[in-house]
Amino acid sequence: MSEFHPPQAGDKLTTRCCVVGGGPAGLFLGYLLGRAGVEVIVLEKHQDFLRDFRGDTIHPSTLELMHELGILEEFLQIADKHFDSLALNLEGKQIEGPYFTHLPTKCKFITFAPQWDFLNLIAEHASKYPNFQVHMQAQATDLIRQGDQITGVKVNGVNGEYEIHANLIVGADGRGSQMRIDAGVKIVEKGIPIDVLWFRIKKSGDSIDHTLGRIKNGRMLVTIDRGDYFQTGMIIHKGYFDELKQEGLEEFRNKVTDMLPHLAEGIAEIVDWNQVRLLSVQLNHITNWAQPGLLFIGDAAHAMSPVGGVGVNLAVQDAVATANLLADKLYKGNVTLDDLKQVQLRREAPALKTQRMQVFAHQRLFGKQTPAGRPVSISWGFRKVAGLFAPLLRQKAGKIIGLGFLPEHIQTPERAPKETATTT
Known part of the structure; x- marks a missing residue:
């Protein structure tokens, strides 16, 4: 594979597919298309994938895809902890939650891996294919x-502005998608009443804790055991951070x-608000994923x-479905709007x-309208059901969380590239 040189100002590149966004959806799609012989360029606006507080919970559905691609064992070496069940601590009482041991997958557990390690692994394998590029x-x-x-996108790169022209542009640039704004698509908001404060709490000892949520005195913490520290999220009402x-x-x-x-000793090490990051929670969708030559997937959709x-x-499931439906079309160079609409249909x-x-979970846990600063409102119905977590309910929850409502499988072949990118 030849060494990659960033495009120069004024360059005009042509390719079969340009994916905007180097997150899980965009990079995984680029990997699958490159593997299937399709010429593809992925654009990532940062200089690396190292950004804190990105989602890093990897479920059995995604682990199964990596198994199908032959990279599972390599991934598991960078994964922190494996949990075949999760628990909730409600007012000091430990309640067993979803479990995954019954799932029809090779890995019957969820795991946690820093998202930058996950993306670096995908990029490394994708880069083995000469028709894949990540800018x-x-x-x-x-x-x-x-x-x-x-027909393409304008790009601000390290050497100035250049253009990429492609049969297909994929908007995978997340919930703040610039492509979504430029395309003028309608966004349907679902009014979520919470935000999350993310911070780290140092642990002592090597004990493993699979308690994912803790609710006490009307407050809720999410705690992800990362070995020597907890990645911790405090649920707060939207707009409450300034008052806090x-x-x-x-x-x-x-x-x-x-x-x-x-963990009082570890909590005491939080001495500056810069150690606490605000995640503004969004829940929305667009009504039209496809326009001629343009498709949205992942958080952008x-x-x-x-x-x-x-x-x-x-997001990864979206990427796999997109590759399954479009790789052959892109390989041949004849993707139509009807083809793109099939991704949304699926x-x-x-x-x-x-x-x-x-x-539903937000409304049951946090209420629809609760004044900022008040304790989280845990409905009596949730308290009753949580205390009686039936095995069938735990099993069902494990399936929904572990596999999703429509798990995908790798259907794209591994083959030689159709052609290579050109620059004018």
Whole structure:
């Protein structure tokens, strides 16, 4: 494989497919298309994949795809912990939650891996194919049109602005998608009443804790065991962060210590608000995933909330379905609008079902309208059901979380490239 040189200002590249966004959806799609012999360029606006507090919960559905691709064992070497079940701590009482041991997959557990390690692994394997390229520090700014047809994108790169012209542009640039704005698609918001504060709490000892959620005195923490620390999320009402900061760091530490007293020493190391990051939770979808020459997938098509940790996995499922449906068409160079609509036809229903599940969980856990700063409102119905988590309910929840509503499988072949990219 020849050494990659970033395009120069004024260059005009041509390719079969240009994927905007180097997250799980975009990079996984680029990998599958490159593997299937399709000429593809993935654009990533940052200089690397190292960005904190990105989704890193990898479910059995995604692990199964990596097994099918032959990269599972390599991935498991970078995964932190494996959990074949999850638990909830409600007012000091441990309640067993979803379990995954019954799933028809090679890996009957969920795992956690830093998303940058996951993306680096995918990029490394994709780069083995000469018709795959990833352009780092390359931000797509505008769509290029010829009449009603999208024919390319303008890109700000390390050497200046250049253009990429392609049979297909895929918008996989997340919930803040610039391509989505430029295309003028309609966004349907679902009014989520919470935000999440992300921070790390240092652990002592090597014990493993599979308690994912903790609810006490009307407050909720998400705790992900990462070995020597907990990746922790405090659920707050939307817009409450400024008021929380006014109360002071000591009061914030007290709130966390009340729920995690055995980690008081680690909590004490949070001495600056810069150690606490605000994740503004969004839950929305677009109504039209496809235009002539343009397709949206992943968070750009349906932004998910953190409930269930499904975001990364749903994005990867979108990528696999897109490759399954379009790789042969792209290989031959004849993708139509009807072909693109087949992706939405297949993936929209499971995405919307998942969002309805998340909305239900938000309403039951946090209420529809609760004043900012008030404790999380845990409905009496949830308390009753949580205390009686029946095995059948735990099994069903494990299937929905672990596999999703429509798990995909690799159907694209591994073959030689059709052609190579050109620059003018």
